[in-house]
Amino acid sequence: MTFNTLIYKKEGAVGIVTLNRPERLNALSDELLLELGQVLEEIDEDEAVDALIITGQEKFFGAGADIKEIVNIHTPVEANRFAKKVRRVFNKLAELRQPTIAAVSGLALGGGCELALACDVRIAAENASFGLPEIKLGVLPGGGGTQRLPRLVGAGRAKEMLFSGDPIDAQEAYRIGLVNKVVPLGSLMEEAKKMAATFVKRPGYAIKTIKCLVNEGLNMDLKSALAHEARNFEILFSTEDQKEGMKAFLEKRKASFKGR
Secondary structure, three states, X not given: OOOOOEEEEEXXXXXXXXXXXXXXXXXXXXXXXXXXXHHHHHHHHOOOOOEEEEEOOOOEEEOOEOHHHHOOOOOHHHHHHHHHHHHHHHHHXXXXXXXXXXXXXXXXXXXXXXXXXXXXXXXXXXXXXXEOHHXXXXXXXXXXXXXXXXXXXXXXXXHHHHHHOOOEEHHXXXXXXXXXXXXXXXXXXXXXXXXXXXXXXXXXXHHHHHHHHHHHHOOOOHHHHHHHHHHHHHXXXXXXXXXXXXXXXXXXXXXXXXXX
16 A cells, blocks of 8 residues: 555564655644554554554654644534544554554654654654644644643643643653653664564563553553453463463573464
8 A cells, every 4th residue: 555645664573654744744634644544554454563663754753733724624513523533543553452662853743742642652863852832823732632641741741741832852751751762863763673673572462462451551440450450461371472481481492472
């Protein structure tokens, strides 16, 4: 499948999606959202892909929604349609069975920041900046920013970013826990691929189970979440990978996981 607004390729078991609207700083147009949803469907159904990296260009990961399209929204009904479209795609990304990594260089603002927030892990180049400037336009983030950001960095720091609309640099993003790692620009994709390779080597079914537990547990009370965790812990003892992992440990050799 070919796309107009993004590039998709596979390197072994790692899928790489590159946002590709350089003339609009990778702004989230209707077409880009449609194509991103399509490629995520393709990745979700591809048993040969065990991890996903999403990235952009050197100076911009994504500069938010396309204002040329947003300015044509005149009613709450039209705004609802747009927000539902964004949430549908970002939720699909957040719930993707494979672990996902945002490799962020340059600007990650508005919807671009929310796209990174929907990934499991974020790696930032030293030139990256993150912000949710919607307040400066008289609106609020409609792609999960008011919900995913506080769950990641805490309510106080999230409110500061949301109320001011001002961006933060990569080091501050790392300090508050918005990103997992800051690396030199030239090694951004190398570091993202290295992390993806680590995930790929792990037992696939166990990783998918852990991802679901973390995502679902955040919306449960602790007692229910712990019971949910215990049940899934038990289920993993029926997998081939559990038996191989423990056998390999006892035999002091490298495990060969099959994802089942």
